[in-house]
Amino acid sequence: MSPKVSQAYKEERKAIILEGALHCFIEKGFQATTIDDIVRHLGISKGAIYSYFASKEEMYIQMADDKMNAMLENSTELFKTMPSAADQVRYMYGRFRNQSLNELRRWMAFHLEFMLYAARQPHLTERWNEYADKALVFIQDIMDGGKQTGEFRSDLDSAAAARLFWSIRDGLALQYMLSGEEADYRRTIDDMESMVFRYMLS
Amino acid sequence: MSPKVSQAYKEERKAIILEGALHCFIEKGFQATTIDDIVRHLGISKGAIYSYFASKEEMYIQMADDKMNAMLENSTELFKTMPSAADQVRYMYGRFRNQSLNELRRWMAFHLEFMLYAARQPHLTERWNEYADKALVFIQDIMDGGKQTGEFRSDLDSAAAARLFWSIRDGLALQYMLSGEEADYRRTIDDMESMVFRYMLS
Amino acid sequence: MSPKVSQAYKEERKAIILEGALHCFIEKGFQATTIDDIVRHLGISKGAIYSYFASKEEMYIQMADDKMNAMLENSTELFKTMPSAADQVRYMYGRFRNQSLNELRRWMAFHLEFMLYAARQPHLTERWNEYADKALVFIQDIMDGGKQTGEFRSDLDSAAAARLFWSIRDGLALQYMLSGEEADYRRTIDDMESMVFRYMLS
Amino acid sequence: MSPKVSQAYKEERKAIILEGALHCFIEKGFQATTIDDIVRHLGISKGAIYSYFASKEEMYIQMADDKMNAMLENSTELFKTMPSAADQVRYMYGRFRNQSLNELRRWMAFHLEFMLYAARQPHLTERWNEYADKALVFIQDIMDGGKQTGEFRSDLDSAAAARLFWSIRDGLALQYMLSGEEADYRRTIDDMESMVFRYMLS
DNA sequence: TATGAATGAGAATTCATTCAT
DNA sequence: GATGAATGAATTCTCATTCAT
Structure with a gap:
């Protein structure tokens, strides 16, 4: 019993x-x-x-759930002690930079494969969108924080900025997925970072 | 007979x-x-x-070859009568904008899936990299043209700019792959475009 | 459990x-x-x-391994109690004689087919040659034993004699593969046996 | 019409x-x-x-027919001008010796494959036996000739001797089918030849 | 609960033969 | 007669899932 x-x-x-x-x-x-x-x-x-x-x-589903929750929880926790929104964004880019290209490739492949798989299965599409939304909101919150503290320009569309943030990050990963050198990769991250900052500040 | x-x-x-x-x-x-x-x-x-x-x-390879060649040929032909590099870049963004989100999604899914598949098979990885290189060089040439005509800043790293161009484009596609509205999508393209221009000019 | x-x-x-x-x-x-x-x-x-x-x-490989090993083990065991090399050779001919023509035919067809198949595939050719070598060495050892005991002539080339032994045996099987009577077959074995003995003694 | x-x-x-x-x-x-x-x-x-x-x-069948007929016709023709039966046998061994091991291997594979194929198809088995009989009779005739001229011992069983002749020849080819050196092969032919002659003479 | 042998519906690819032109 | 594009049954091997022990 x-x-x-x-x-x-x-x-x-x-x-x-x-x-x-x-x-x-x-x-x-x-x-x-x-x-x-x-x-x-x-x-x-x-x-x-x-x-x-x-x-x-x-x-697969369980795994993606766990991973996303862990990522959000960790960062949220950490950001409580990091008042500057700009620092938070910089921290995110630091995370990207600290990941070796090899690591990135493996992770990206897994990530993409699930997305693709989800795209063919309605019940998973919804779930995927939840993840995507969480990630979006997470960055959007940082952007909103930055606007309030005056770190970012006041007319910044934080939703759009969040989209942009992830687009650039995902696109970069995609670009370096199959080829490219570690050094180039890091340099491009820097470029991206400065470009994004210019976008948020100017 | x-x-x-x-x-x-x-x-x-x-x-x-x-x-x-x-x-x-x-x-x-x-x-x-x-x-x-x-x-x-x-x-x-x-x-x-x-x-x-x-x-x-x-x-698949035949399809990708055809598509890539068509893209390059069409654009090359067209660009002969389009002297401004900035116009050429604008034209590319126009193409992205003209593609319906639905079209983009279908094509992107197919495209990505093969990339993932190729990533696990050495003989395909090489092939894939050739496509990527072609696309990169295509944009790089535009950038170089823009530097010569003085349209873009003279210290622009055209290789890096080409990487960036595609990263942003791919990342955007990825972002909207499973969710998002057509209108948002177009607006984000505009944002991207202006961001990229700022990067090339300033 | x-x-x-x-x-x-x-x-x-x-x-x-x-x-x-x-x-x-x-x-x-x-x-x-x-x-x-x-x-x-x-x-x-x-x-x-x-x-x-x-x-x-x-x-197939497993089958051939098993058969070859069984043959070698059985005979090796038996030959420990059979000091005369001539007796050992006679025993081998006895084995051939005891096999019915029908049995021989079926086995031979299967055996040959695989050889042919192996002949076109390098990785199998090697394997096949190992079997052939084992069989060759097995008879060669008997021949060497016979030379030491003085049963066979001292100038006998035991490697050549082993080749000859199997050639005759295989050729015989081939001859009777598709036609011929059981009685003829046995008589030809006897002929072969006496011919081989003459070769080893004279 | x-x-x-x-x-x-x-x-x-x-x-x-x-x-x-x-x-x-x-x-x-x-x-x-x-x-x-x-x-x-x-x-x-x-x-x-x-x-x-x-x-x-x-x-396949047509080919085998042609080949066999050609072989028989050629030799029969030639042997009309070659009175000695021993010479005729020697000539046959000469033919074997003149064939390179490589040639032998290819030919043997073809030959065997057909035999195997025939063994599984009743209507071909008969046809194959016809070929085999022809070849047998061809040698048997030489043997009979040799007995009449006194070249071979008078109590020689010419049918058995013909069987033996081909068995040895086929077995040899089989032995060298997948491995073995050209030089060894030729030496073994010599051994076989002398063995066969001893059998026919003594 | 745990085990891992067994299942069997597919999957990609091949090739002798046919037949419209 | 000649051609070669089209056919489709047949083949080997895979692997998620089940279930008796």
């Missing part, structure tokens, strides 16, 4: 599986990763995975 | 097949589209397809 | 599949036998076969 | 096609050779082939 194992145990188990699956997805891509790959990587059984997740897709 | 058909017939046939395949790829995605889907859609036999194209991949 | 079956079970399963495959190969030939034929014959699923053997080729 | 082209033209055409097909079969094997290979090699159309031969198999 009562569960044989604690809820905590189950959560832990799920987390471990998700971690292993993420590793594989990033390594080979979602479609190319087989359940056997995950099983081999984790050293557990196929059945174990299926007793926690209904399908490969389910794992 | 014989089915030794004309070259024109063959070209036409290839074009028809490519068109049908593109339809399916856009509908379901490159990987999700099976040869049977294409065959069914076109009402021809599997063999017919394979007598014109060695593989599904080959079809 | 679990389907984590014993190693013995797996070995048994492999053996069953191999047996079924051999049956089909002998019936229809290696190339003409489809995986579906084997599946139908065994009443199992395609996947089951592929979880034990990576390919049709792999099955 | 009357044929548009002469019978002679047709025969010539068939011969050309057969020659081209043989070239391909020897190069790649019967099963591995596609009609397209033959068409490409000959520079004619698929339809042309099918208007002369009903199937790939038909070509």
Whole structure:
């Protein structure tokens, strides 16, 4: 009648599986990763995975949820102690710069693949849009903060600026996805950053 | 006297097949589209397809080649009668603006999916990079022209500017890939355009 | 508690599949036998076969390995209690004689077909040559033993004699492959045997 | 009503096609050779082939017929001017020796493949046996000749000797089919020859 | 709960043969 | 007669998911 194992145990188990699956997805891509790959990587059984997740897709969704929430929570927390909106934007660019091109490529591939996959499946499109909105609002809030403190120009359309922020960031990642040198990449980030600042200030 | 058909017939046939395949790829995605889907859609036999194209991949490559060449040829031709580099850049943004969001989404999804696919297959990565290079050089040439005529600032790094141009364009497409309104999309293009111009002039 | 079956079970399963495959190969030939034929014959699923053997080729290789090893092990064991090299050679001819012509034909056809197939595929050619070498060395060792005991002439080239031994044996099988009577076959074996002995003694 | 082209033209055409097909079969094997290979090699159309031969198999059979007849006719003709049976046998060994190992391998593969193919098809088995009988009788006749002239021992079983002759020859070819050096091959032919002579004389 | 062997519906690609021109 | 584009059944191999133990 009562569960044989604690809820905590189950959560832990799920987390471990998700971690292993993420590793594989990033390594080979979602479609190319087989359940056997995950099983081999984790050293557990196929059945174990299926007793926690209904399908490969389910794992994917869970993973994206977790990742997005973690990102938002971390940054929100941090920004409480960072009063300047400009600093916050600079911090974001610092994050981009600190990521190696290799890391970026792997992550971007995973990210894009999910988006594409979502684009074909109505029930996922909605979910994806939630993520996108959260990310947008997150930056928009910074922009609004900057307008209030007078750091950014008062007529800045913060929604548009947020769109622009992510567009530039995603486009950059896309540009360097398959080719390009680490040094060029970093230089382009700098260019982007200064361009964005000029846009927000002037 | 014989089915030794004309070259024109063959070209036409290839074009028809490519068109049908593109339809399916856009509908379901490159990987999700099976040869049977294409065959069914076109009402021809599997063999017919394979007598014109060695593989599904080959079809994509042909499509991308065609599209890229058409883009370059059209623009090159047109730009002969358009002496101002700034006008040329403006023309490019006009093209982006003229594409409906729907069109953009379909094409972008297909395009990205293949990029992802190519990223996992060395022989395709190279091919993909060739396209990227061509597109980059195309813009870079415009930038160089603008520097010579004095339209753009003389210390502009035209290679970097070309990267930036495409990054912004791709990022924008990515942003609007799954959500966003047509009107917002156009407005963001305008923002991007003015931002890029500011970058090239100041 | 679990389907984590014993190693013995797996070995048994492999053996069953191999047996079924051999049956089909002998019936229809290696190339003409489809995986579906084997599946139908065994009443199992395609996947089951592929979880034990990576390919049709792999099955053949396994079969050939098993057969060769069994042959070598049996004989080696037996020959420990058979000091005379001449007796050992006679024993080998006895084995040939004990095989029914029908058995020989089926086995030979299968065997040859794979050789032909291997001849066109470098990675298999090597494998095939290993078998041939093992068989050659096996007889060569007998010949060397016979020279030491003085049973065979001291100037016998044992490598050449081994080649000759198998050539005659294979040629005989080939001759009777499609036609000929059981009685003739046995008589020719006798002829061959006496001819070979004369060669080794004189 | 009357044929548009002469019978002679047709025969010539068939011969050309057969020659081209043989070239391909020897190069790649019967099963591995596609009609397209033959068409490409000959520079004619698929339809042309099918208007002369009903199937790939038909070509194969015709080819084997021709080859066997040519071999027999040539040798029979030659042997009219070669009174010694021993010389005739020596001549045959000379032929084997004059064939390069490479040539032998290709030819043997073709030969064997047909045999194997024939073994699975009753209507071809019969035909194959006819060839084999012809070859057997051809040697048997030499043996009988040698007995009459006193060159070979009078109690020689010429049918058995003919079997033996071909067995040794085929076995040798088989032995060297996939591996072995040219020099070894020739030496083994010599060994075989002397062994066979000893058998016929002693 | 955990296990992993088994399933079987596909997937891409090949090629002998046909037949309209 | 000649041509070669078109056909489509057949083939090998994959992999998400199930379920008996």
